[in-house]
Amino acid sequence: MNNNGWIFGLVLVASAAAAPMQITVQVFNNANAPQLEVRQAEREAGWMFQEAGIAVRWIECPPYVRERGGDQVCKETSDPGLFVFLINAAEPPERSDTALGFALTQGLSNHAAAVYPRIVALTAHNSGYQDSSLLGSVMAHELAHLLFHSTRHGEGIMKPVWSHRDYQAMAQRRLTFSAAQAQTLRTMLTARVASAVKQTGETAATANTRPE
Ligand SMILES: [Zn+2]
Numbered sequence: 001m002n003n004n005g006w007i008f009g010l011v012l013v014a015s016a017a018a019a020p021m022q023i024t025v026q027v028f029n030n031a032n033a034p035q036l037e038v039r040q041a042e043r044e045a046g047w048m049f050q051e052a053g054i055a056v057r058w059i060e061c062p063p064y065v066r067e068r069g070g071d072q073v074c075k076e077t078s079d080p081g082l083f084v085f086l087i088n089a090a091e092p093p094e095r096s097d098t099a100l101g102f103a104l105t106q107g108l109s110n111h112a113a114a115v116y117p118r119i120v121a122l123t124a125h126n127s128g129y130q131d132s133s134l135l136g137s138v139m140a141h142e143l144a145h146l147l148f149h150s151t152r153h154g155e156g157i158m159k160p161v162w163s164h165r166d167y168q169a170m171a172q173r174r175l176t177f178s179a180a181q182a183q184t185l186r187t188m189l190t191a192r193v194a195s196a197v198k199q200t201g202e203t204a205a206t207a208n209t210r211p212e
């Protein structure tokens with residue numbers, strides 16, 4: 001037990017020197033889900049990432065206001081540690097599957113969403129399930145897809161299909177990232193930040209050669 005704690009601490013110190021192990025997630029509650037439930041879901045997902053050695057800073061964003069154009073309260077920046085999570089009120093018309101959420105792993109790979117009506121329907125028909133732990137698990141699962149830059153699945157919270165037992169385990173914080181998944185999350189976050197720093201440096205270098 002002590003030994004594990006010591007190793008975990010050492011990993012954190014070593015990682016901190018390379019890059020801050022923190023991500024920021026802008027949450028857009030487009031489904032008008034109860035605020036308390038969203039906060040609890042953020043706590044659940046945040047706990048899973050914390051266990052994996054990554055802190056999550058949550059920013060709750062008001063809905064997108066078309067008239068404001070680029071002047072939104074939550075602005076999207078090129079910060080490689082910034083992610084956008086949408087709690088959607090409707091099922092995406094282009095998707096006929098029954099997924100509870102999805103992640104856009106193309107391009108910047110920083111947008112993911114939950115299909116809130118499916119979460120509500122699932123908990124309404126199954127006792128022992130909780131909207132908040134389910135939403136939090138969807139958040140953690142989809143954000144991990146973004147960090148992995150992959151739609152690949154695995155064990156624990158990254159299973160492709162959750163069973164009745166998994167949903168019950170979520171409510172008791174027994175379904176989370178494996179040690180290997182946690183390590184990959186940290187490695188991918190470090191690489192993501194390093195790659196952004198390199199690109200910024202290249203852009204700056206190019207700009208410097210341009211006549212003023
Ligand atoms: Zn998935």
